[in-house]
Amino acid sequence: MQYDVVVVGAGPAGLACAIRLKQLKPESRVCLLEKGPTVGAHILSGCVMEPAPLDELLPDWHKTPPAICVPATKDEFVLLTKTGRVRLPRPPQMKNHGNFIISLGSLCAWLARKRLGASPNR
Numbered sequence: 648m649q650y651d652v653v654v655v656g657a658g659p660a661g662l663a664c665a666i667r668l669k670q671l672k673p674e675s676r677v678c679l680l681e682k683g684p685t686v687g688a689h690i691l692s693g694c695v696m697e698p699a700p701l702d703e704l705l706p707d708w709h710k711t712p713p714a715i716c717v718p719a720t721k722d723e724f725v726l727l728t729k730t731g732r733v734r735l736p737r738p739p740q741m742k743n744h745g746n747f748i749i750s751l752g753s754l755c756a757w758l759a760r761k762r763l764g765a766s767p768n769r
């Protein structure tokens with residue numbers, strides 16, 4: 648089979664790459680190869696997502712968000728001890744207001760549906 652582009656790995660980067668290629672050149676033949684049994688199966692599970700790249704790639708994504716996508720409303724930075732915890736000042740890079748708590752695996756399956764149509768696992 649002949650393709651214009653073969654992307655290896657259906658992680659967030661490969662999926663975003665394949666989606667962007669099809670947005671820029673819909674007639675191009677793009678093959679996305681994934682070694683896992685399903686898209687998302689080999690992706691680490693929990694994650695805090697900074698949404699700016701997704702806003703740029705799929706501006707309407709909020710209308711039909713991934714299944715697990717919870718706005719981060721409160722940040723705490725604590726040192727856990729044997730008996731309790733000590734609240735520490737939050738480093739600026741740990742500020743998550745505006746970010747989302749997601750499952751990266753389910754985000755990938757959701758992105759694959761955006762890219763491939765009905766089935767996330769084709």
Ligand SMILES: Cc1cc2nc3c(=O)[nH]c(=O)nc-3n(C[C@H](O)[C@H](O)[C@H](O)COP(=O)(O)OP(=O)(O)OC[C@H]3O[C@@H](n4cnc5c(N)ncnc54)[C@H](O)[C@@H]3O)c2cc1C
Nearest residue numbers: 655656657658659660661680681682683689691694695696
């Ligand atoms: C413990 C941990 C916590 C993290 N927490 C966060 C967080 O809170 N927020 C955040 O933004 N980021 C977080 N990250 C980083 C984030 O997971 C990565 O930046 C992101 O997954 C990278 O995406 P990727 O598409 O480059 O690679 P990956 O997510 O690694 O995806 C690669 C894909 O390619 C497939 N693949 C690999 N080799 C082949 C091959 N030879 N043939 C076919 N398919 C192949 C794999 O199966 C996989 O599906 C965390 C990472 C770790 C390890």
